[in-house]
Amino acid sequence: MSETFAMPVEQWSGSVLEVQIGATAEQGGTRGRTVTVGGAATLPFLQYEGNPGARPAIAFEVLDRPRESWAEALEKVYGDVKNDAAAWAQKCEQEFGADLICLRLEGANPDELDRSPTECTAIAKQVAAAVTVPLIIWGCGNAEKDNNIWPELSPALAGERVVLASATEDNYRTIAACCLADKHICLTEAPLDINIQKQVNILVSEMGVKPQDMIQYQTTGALGYGIEYAYSIYERSRLAALDGDAMLRFPMLSVVGAEAWKTKEATAGPEEVPEWGDLERRGILWEAATATTLLPGGTDILVMWHPTAAQMVRAVLDELTGA
Amino acid sequence: MIVIGERINGMFVDVRGAIQSQDPEPIRDLARRQQAAGADYLDVNVGPAADDPVVAMQWLVATIREVSDLPLAIDTTRQAVMRAGLEAAGGKAMINSTTGEKKKLDVLMPMAAEFGVPIIALTISEQGVPRDANGRAEVALNILAAALEHGVMPDSILIDAVILPVSAQQENPGHVLETIRQTKMLSDPAPKTVIGLSNVSQNALYRELINRTCLTMALGAGLDAAIVDCLDDELMDAMITAELLLNHQVYSADYLKAYRASHG
Numbered sequence: 380m381s382e383t384f385a386m387p388v389e390q391w392s393g394s395v396l397e398v399q400i401g402a403t404a405e406q407g408g409t410r411g412r413t414v415t416v417g418g419a420a421t422l423p424f425l426q427y428e429g430n431p432g433a434r435p436a437i438a439f440e441v442l443d444r445p446r447e448s449w450a451e452a453l454e455k456v457y458g459d460v461k462n463d464a465a466a467w468a469q470k471c472e473q474e475f476g477a478d479l480i481c482l483r484l485e486g487a488n489p490d491e492l493d494r495s496p497t498e499c500t501a502i503a504k505q506v507a508a509a510v511t512v513p514l515i516i517w518g519c520g521n522a523e524k525d526n527n528i529w530p531e532l533s534p535a536l537a538g539e540r541v542v543l544a545s546a547t548e549d550n551y552r553t554i555a556a557c558c559l560a561d562k563h564i565c566l567t568e569a570p571l572d573i574n575i576q577k578q579v580n581i582l583v584s585e586m587g588v589k590p591q592d593m594i595q596y597q598t599t600g601a602l603g604y605g606i607e608y609a610y611s612i613y614e615r616s617r618l619a620a621l622d623g624d625a626m627l628r629f630p631m632l633s634v635v636g637a638e639a640w641k642t643k644e645a646t647a648g649p650e651e652v653p654e655w656g657d658l659e660r661r662g663i664l665w666e667a668a669t670a671t672t673l674l675p676g677g678t679d680i681l682v683m684w685h686p687t688a689a690q691m692v693r694a695v696l697d698e699l700t701g702a
Numbered sequence: 703m704i705v706i707g708e709r710i711n712g713m714f715v716d717v718r719g720a721i722q723s724q725d726p727e728p729i730r731d732l733a734r735r736q737q738a739a740g741a742d743y744l745d746v747n748v749g750p751a752a753d754d755p756v757v758a759m760q761w762l763v764a765t766i767r768e769v770s771d772l773p774l775a776i777d778t779t780r781q782a783v784m785r786a787g788l789e790a791a792g793g794k795a796m797i798n799s800t801t802g803e804k805k806k807l808d809v810l811m812p813m814a815a816e817f818g819v820p821i822i823a824l825t826i827s828e829q830g831v832p833r834d835a836n837g838r839a840e841v842a843l844n845i846l847a848a849a850l851e852h853g854v855m856p857d858s859i860l861i862d863a864v865i866l867p868v869s870a871q872q873e874n875p876g877h878v879l880e881t882i883r884q885t886k887m888l889s890d891p892a893p894k895t896v897i898g899l900s901n902v903s904q905n906a907l908y909r910e911l912i913n914r915t916c917l918t919m920a921l922g923a924g925l926d927a928a929i930v931d932c933l934d935d936e937l938m939d940a941m942i943t944a945e946l947l948l949n950h951q952v953y954s955a956d957y958l959k960a961y962r963a964s965h966g
Binding site: 574 | 953955956960964
């Protein structure tokens with residue numbers, strides 16, 4: 380009797396939904412191209428088991444005003460464009476090959492510049508006009524303020540299939556209604572809690588947002604700051620999707636750059652910790668390591684800051700996907 | 703849990719009437735409602751009254767297929783009816799059922815292999831239903847041996863430990879629960895386990911309460927599948943809650959709604 384060994388292949392009953400971000404002119408938007416994320420029918424990078432889904436996309440984060448203090452490495456890259464979100468976005472697309480632009484309207488926060496919804500809308504439109512790639516637009520995080528911004532900003536970009544961020548358990552109605560009305564995608568957010576993630580997904584679904592118009596987001600921790608917890612939540616979420624849980628089968632987004640560049644390891648200079656080596660290289664490595672740690676957890680979109688870190692992640696992706 | 707909806711069975715008056723008058727609407731309605739209620743399989747049994755059970759089975763399967771793509775549990779003791787049902791179902795089916803009797807295993811295991819479908823196997827031997835769990839586990843082992851002989855994988859077998867009415871055999875449910883536990887240890891991969899739930903409450907006053915209590919206890923013992931009245935909302939709620947407590951489903955405040963969104 381002779382038998383050949385066959386690699387065991389896991390069979391899954393479910394899969395991650397495919398979500399198309401952005402819309403071209405024929406589809407009712409103005410984007411030069413669209414990005415489709417998700418679709419995986421097995422765990423990440425196990426191509427031999429089944430459809431691995433779309434290659435994770437890299438979004439570059441753009442702020443609507445410069446940070447008061449940030450790492451010298453970031454100043455070197457973005458110093459010339461930090462006062463102009465549209466130019467900043469354009470640089471990310473043209474020089475760094477961004478798949479997506481992630482605009483964060485920090486300046487709208489009442490504790491910051493308290494920008495009006497009209498000003499925020501104007502900035503969003505300038506950014507949209509400056510790039511051809513699809514957009515993710517994040518509010519300022521102040522629920523009351525964000526609920527005033529969305530009803531003005533969302534119709535101004537109607538049909539563009541922008542990812543509007545974010546819907547939370549306590550504040551989801553306005554953003555979900557805007558996504559419905561203006562054909563955008565709703566990002567559902569949870570504080571590293573799979574139960575709350577599922578609950579927010581149910582709430583947004585009940586508002587009538589279609590499954591193919593939803594992406595989910597667990598607040599991300601950087602390397603050394605709870606990343607193992609983020610990883611295990613990502614993995615559990617992906618396993619639930621593969622087991623057919625309809626309320627957890629959405630593609631996942633993670634915020635990498637903003638988290639990595641606020642760690643001590645990315646900001647403490649040689650005068651403080653001489654044994655840690657070159658600061659610029661350290662910050663870049665911290666961001667790249669945070670991103671590559673989250674990839675096998677199943678993340679579909681990485682929101683990044685430094686172009687060299689993004690380049691490192693692309694190289695890892697090439698290797699893992701056999702590209 | 704794999705939910706096998708029991709309602710399309712000629713033992714029920716409405717189904718018997720539909721078969722006799724060739725009226726498809728009650729069958730379509732039962733298929734649609736069971737699917738919406740969360741059935742993973744629809745049981746199909748022509749019952750005792752059909753003039754030509756092969757024709758009746760073909761008609762039932764074709765009628766269900768007009769409204770549902772769910773896999774079907776072809777429920778008959780007759781070989782010709784089983785084959786007709788499996789053929790009509792187009793591969794999306796399971797065999798319900800064989801017993802541990804050799805003359806049945808010799809026919810039905812090859813059929814399971816031929817159609818590539820799961821098969822329910824009752825722990826009944828030539829000597830009848832064993833009295834306790836050890837006797838049932840022994841029959842289950844014989845079933846597994848026959849399955850392997852015919853190239854059917856253990857996880858395509860659903861061992862049914864034969865639940866009897868508690869009103870008549872009060873010690874029986876305990877033996878069934880113990881059999882479910884033991885069955886999970888018979889092989890790796892383990893066979894699945896199933897019960898025909900409604901039988902436990904035959905001739906009892908509080909039928910639905912007995913059914914749902916028994917189901918949650920069986921799930922706690924490791925049950926994988928059950929033939930149930932999935933149109934009983936409280937039964938399904940109890941099942942979903944048990945699945946939640948067993949960590950088979952991710953918790954959310956509206957976990958009942960979330961489960962139903964995923965099934966049906």
